[in-house]
Amino acid sequence: MTPRLGAYVIGLDHLRAFAAVMVFSWHGLHQLGVPFGTVPNSWIASLMEEGWIGVSLFITITGFVFTIQTHGKKIEYFAFLKNRFLRLVPLIFLVTLYAVNVEGKSNQSLFLFFGLLGGGTVYGTWTLIVEFQFYAAYPFLRERLVFDSVTKTIGCCGLLLLFLTVLRVACFSTMGSAQNLAYWTIFGQGDAFIAGILAGLMFLHLRDHPPRSGTIVYVTSIAVSFTGIVCAAHWFNAFGGFYNQAFHPSRSVVWIFWPTIIAVLWASTLVFYCLLTLQRRDRLTRSIAYLGTISYSTYMLHFITLGLSDKVYRKFVDVRFFDADIWNSTAILLLFHYPITIAMSAISYEIIEKAFLQYRVPYLTERNPSSIQTDKVSPMAVAA
Numbered sequence: 001m002t003p004r005l006g007a008y009v010i011g012l013d014h015l016r017a018f019a020a021v022m023v024f025s026w027h028g029l030h031q032l033g034v035p036f037g038t039v040p041n042s043w044i045a046s047l048m049e050e051g052w053i054g055v056s057l058f059i060t061i062t063g064f065v066f067t068i069q070t071h072g073k074k075i076e077y078f079a080f081l082k083n084r085f086l087r088l089v090p091l092i093f094l095v096t097l098y099a100v101n102v103e104g105k106s107n108q109s110l111f112l113f114f115g116l117l118g119g120g121t122v123y124g125t126w127t128l129i130v131e132f133q134f135y136a137a138y139p140f141l142r143e144r145l146v147f148d149s150v151t152k153t154i155g156c157c158g159l160l161l162l163f164l165t166v167l168r169v170a171c172f173s174t175m176g177s178a179q180n181l182a183y184w185t186i187f188g189q190g191d192a193f194i195a196g197i198l199a200g201l202m203f204l205h206l207r208d209h210p211p212r213s214g215t216i217v218y219v220t221s222i223a224v225s226f227t228g229i230v231c232a233a234h235w236f237n238a239f240g241g242f243y244n245q246a247f248h249p250s251r252s253v254v255w256i257f258w259p260t261i262i263a264v265l266w267a268s269t270l271v272f273y274c275l276l277t278l279q280r281r282d283r284l285t286r287s288i289a290y291l292g293t294i295s296y297s298t299y300m301l302h303f304i305t306l307g308l309s310d311k312v313y314r315k316f317v318d319v320r321f322f323d324a325d326i327w328n329s330t331a332i333l334l335l336f337h338y339p340i341t342i343a344m345s346a347i348s349y350e351i352i353e354k355a356f357l358q359y360r361v362p363y364l365t366e367r368n369p370s371s372i373q374t375d376k377v378s379p380m381a382v383a384a
Contacts, residue, residue, distance in 0.1 A: 009068070010285055011274035012061060013292025019054040019061070020295040021338070023124070024302050025330070026051025028337060031306055032329040037244040039237050040326055046234040048330060052183075052242055053233060053262055055127055056192040058299075060266045062131060063196020064274075066138055067146070068204055070364060075139040079363035084135040086356045088128050091300045094352065096122050098304065123303040126184060133186050134193050145197060153201065157194050161260060164190050168256045178256050179249035183242075191259040195267035203271045207278065218276040225268035232261060297348035302341045309337040 025048035030036060040046055047053075099122035145160065147153050167187050172178040182188030211217050236258075239245070245252065277285065291298075313336050321331040 009274050009278065010280060010289050011270075011277040012065065013289035013295075014277065014285070015057060015061060015270060015273060016292030016295040017288055018292075019057040020291070020298045020302075022047060022051035022054030022057070023299060024051070024306075024338065024341065025049075025333060026054070027302065028306050028333040029326065029329050032310065032332065034326050034329050035244075036241055038326050039234075043230050043234040045326065045330070046237040047230060049326065050233045050237050050241055053229075055183075056189065056259070056262050057266045057270075058127070059131065059134070059189050059192040060196040060199065060263060060270055062134060063193040064200040064203070064267075064270055065196075066142075067197045067200025070142070071146075071200070071204060072367070073364040074367050075142075076363045076365055077139050079361050080139060081135065083360045083363060084132065086360055087296075087353075088132060090352060090356045091297065091348070092125055092128055095300050095304070096125065099123065124299060127299075130184075130186050130189050134190075142197075145194070146201065150201075154198070157198055161191055161194055164188070165256065165260065168259075172253065172256055177247070177249040177251050178253075182255040182259050188255075188259040191263040192266065195263035196270070199267035199271040203274055206271070206275055210275075215276065218272045221272040222269055222276065225265055225272070229262070229265045229269065232265060291342065294342070294345040294349040297345035297353060298341060301344050301348060305341040305344050306337060309340045312340075313337070 029049060029051075034049070038049060040049055103122075141160075145153065145156050147156070164187055168178045168182055171181045171187075178188075236254075239252075239254070240250070313332060317336065320328055321335075322328040
């Protein structure tokens, strides 16, 4: 089940693009004035209205990528961290510098790990702090989570999931709420990362041992898992969503188990979608994949471009597409705001991100003998 190093799994970038659109819609819809209590008639629309669950998809993808990229190999820890640093920090610094100078944010925000002490980050950089915690821990955790035995691997991953769940229970019993811990920290998002690891191992097995009528199996599995995501998002939306519950942070016990539920659903969708699209290379799939390639810039810049786009739209366009606020706002976001954000993201990726990514180094060695690979660094390995 050794992965083909350098192989490109195009479905990963499709799902990165989808996660970015979800988060973009979550921030954009409410910035345009859609109330947090809005419950769309269309269940699919709840995915956009509760687009914060896209963060869990991003983190599930990270666990998935690391697993299929490093399976059967030894990780050179500091080379691995160097690549992660080159991937994340330039844009974090740029966006934070912008926030400090333009919006008067505290200069304490320049300290990357200040979020560990609470606050101190700008825009959505809290997610990147959580991601970097996974980066720092993964090479060590992998040795205690991934084994030749499937039973042992599932058992150890299950124990870690149980450990995180108990911590959320403890938080709930102490503070009366588990929402902040479950969403904003590694103690909740860790479920998504672990689910991504298991999904990666499942992908490797099914890629090398495809089932009979594989396409039918994959399409059916995607339909079931994605339907589960849509139903979960709509139910959560009707339940009050992220902000519109009786208390905030929520006092519901749902937050103890929500990270596990959404992680399993995303992981299931991820593994089967990547298998289904593994051989696709037509123009449409490559175009969608590019949106995933630049999704990090999209995530980082949309906090800035949304405000600018809205002012330009209201001054020069100001067309109403639908009577219903949520559908009208969705149309404005996708037809006007999103293209502007994508254009800025493409510039950011091609000029800023790539300027640093070219200095990535190989970080995988053969377990026996120990010799660093000379293969070109896989784009999959650094895109998480």
